[in-house]
Amino acid sequence: MLEVDLYKRLGEFVLDVEFYLDNEILVLFGPSGCGKSTTLELIAGLKTPDRGKVINQGINFFLKEDGKVKENLPINQRRIGYVFQDYSLFPHLTAFENIAYGIHGSDFTKKEIQKKVDELLTELRLKGLANHYPDELSGGQQQRVAIARALIVEPDILLLDEPFSALDTLVREKLRQDLLRIHGEFGIPVIYVTHNLTDVFELADQVAIYNEGKIEQFGAKEEVFYRPRTRNVARFVESKNIFDVVVEECKSEIKLRNDKFNLIAVSNQNFNSGEEVVVVIRPEFIDVLTDIDENVNQRNFYLGVLKKTLSKGAITRLFISIFSEEDYDLIVDTPTDFTNEHRLGAKIGVRLTADYIHIIK
Numbered sequence: 472m473l474e475v476d477l478y479k480r481l482g483e484f485v486l487d488v489e490f491y492l493d494n495e496i497l498v499l500f501g502p503s504g505c506g507k508s509t510t511l512e513l514i515a516g517l518k519t520p521d522r523g524k525v526i527n528q529g530i531n532f533f534l535k536e537d538g539k540v541k542e543n544l545p546i547n548q549r550r551i552g553y554v555f556q557d558y559s560l561f562p563h564l565t566a567f568e569n570i571a572y573g574i575h576g577s578d579f580t581k582k583e584i585q586k587k588v589d590e591l592l593t594e595l596r597l598k599g600l601a602n603h604y605p606d607e608l609s610g611g612q613q614q615r616v617a618i619a620r621a622l623i624v625e626p627d628i629l630l631l632d633e634p635f636s637a638l639d640t641l642v643r644e645k646l647r648q649d650l651l652r653i654h655g656e657f658g659i660p661v662i663y664v665t666h667n668l669t670d671v672f673e674l675a676d677q678v679a680i681y682n683e684g685k686i687e688q689f690g691a692k693e694e695v696f697y698r699p700r701t702r703n704v705a706r707f708v709e710s711k712n713i714f715d716v717v718v719e720e721c722k723s724e725i726k727l728r729n730d731k732f733n734l735i736a737v738s739n740q741n742f743n744s745g746e747e748v749v750v751v752i753r754p755e756f757i758d759v760l761t762d763i764d765e766n767v768n769q770r771n772f773y774l775g776v777l778k779k780t781l782s783k784g785a786i787t788r789l790f791i792s793i794f795s796e797e798d799y800d801l802i803v804d805t806p807t808d809f810t811n812e813h814r815l816g817a818k819i820g821v822r823l824t825a826d827y828i829h830i831i832k
């Protein structure tokens with residue numbers, strides 16, 4: 472287990488975070504400048520915490536107690552693999568030499584090094600590119616070389632700082648699969664910094680939502696996506712439909728209202744009548760009804776007007792106005808259907824499922 476408890480002041484900025492991680496992939500996600508990269512640098516030993524601890528599998532990397540530094544292992548003794556956004560390959564070395572550089576000066580024989588590099592070249596789909604220089608490789612290939620170089624030391628932890636952000640969507644997709652496979656084989660804690668929500672969806676076992684130097688929510692990805700604890704977290708994970716409401720009644724069902732609409736939700740939390748809460752409804756959990764019977768008074772059913780659409784490939788995002796004339800107030804993701812395209816200005820029915828209405832106290 473990796474135990475991390477860090478406090479670091481950098482000018483005006485203060486990082487104060489604590490978490491534990493098993494051999495899982497933790498994704499650090501949050502706005503720019505909130506301390507994600509600094510967290511990696513402190514774990515790796517590139518920066519020194521003002522206080523706290525970094526302990527991996529019982530080995531103290533850093534420990535400061537009672538104002539005294541009791542341990543501060545140098546970077547090269549922490550057995551950490553570190554991958555950066557800009558690949559950081561040596562331009563004058565081939566792919567083979569870049570990968571082998573990780574164990575440069577070690578006791579391995581030439582034959583052992585050859586074997587290790589060959590295995591990693593295969594693992595990272597780089598066979599045949601061993602003698603290429605970085606400027607003869609694509610971005611995705613360069614990043615795979617960088618990952619191989621990080622792995623050749625057989626690290627106990629792998630840290631990746633926005634590793635795929637310079638790459639296009641398809642290459643990114645494949646590299647995510649590579650990373651998941653590598654993680655399955657190495658079985659070590661992986662910490663991955665990103666601004667990309669798809670990375671979180673596809674890679675994370677655990678997610679830490681960062682905000683202004685603190686972790687606003689830490690948990691399994693389904694917790695963070697479907698049960699955000701704060702309005703900020705809901706916003707960061709693009710819940711999109713976030714409304715202030717008042718609890719009218721809380722029995723087996725919860726009746727909620729504001730000055731524009733009523734809603735019925737279910738929750739295992741208890742609320743008081745009159746309590747002000749926030750409801751969050753993800754766009755993919757709203758049903759669009761094409762067969763509209765305006766007279767039917769179904770629960771959580773609303774009739775609106777389609778204001779705008781946005782194609783996201785197999786998904787189309789609909790912007791629907793229900794409560795205000797001019798602007799949209801509900802965002803719904805629906806499967807793209809070319810045979811039945813939504814017309815702007817058309818009437819559109821939506822239904823919110825009580826189970827998918829999340830309430831934040």
Ligand SMILES: Nc1ncnc2c1ncn2[C@@H]1O[C@H](COP(=O)(O)OP(=O)(O)OP(=O)(O)O)[C@@H](O)[C@H]1O
Binds near residue numbers: 508
């Ligand atoms: N040496 C320094 N002196 C003063 N402030 C610093 C220093 N290094 C970093 N900071 C500040 O610390 C904060 C956190 O930076 P960090 O790079 O960790 O954020 P981040 O979440 O990784 O951002 P991004 O997603 O943009 O990379 C920023 O506000 C940054 O300006």
